[in-house]
Amino acid sequence: PNVTSNAAFFQTTYEIRNGLFAMGRLDYFKTYAGGPYYLRYILGINIYPIPHLDFMPQIRFNTTSARGAPQPFEALIQSHVYF
Numbered sequence: 001p002n003v004t005s006n007a008a009f010f011q012t013t014y015e016i017r018n019g020l021f022a023m024g025r026l027d028y029f030k031t032y033a034g035g036p037y038y039l040r041y042i043l044g045i046n047i048y049p050i051p052h053l054d055f056m057p058q059i060r061f062n063t064t065s066a067r068g069a070p071q072p073f074e075a076l077i078q079s080h081v082y083f
Helices: none
Strands: 006-017 020-030 039-051 051-062 073-081
Touching: none
Parallel strands: none
Antiparallel strands: 006 020, 020 039, 039 051, 051 073
16 A cells, blocks of 8 residues: 555577677566656667677667657667776
């Protein structure tokens, strides 16, 4: 009875070949009872060209039940250097 929000995160990764992975993710957040929900679907790949370095091109689809809220489509590339 005191729950004011719900959140969930799901991710799956599939190794295509050594150093190349396909990734899918779902982020979910729902505010208080009767409030809007927010969903973000993410599709991307992780590329590990050399040890300790990766590149992650991704496409994000955002949806919400909030009235008048934008539902943007995003494309981005992230990079990580592990040390």
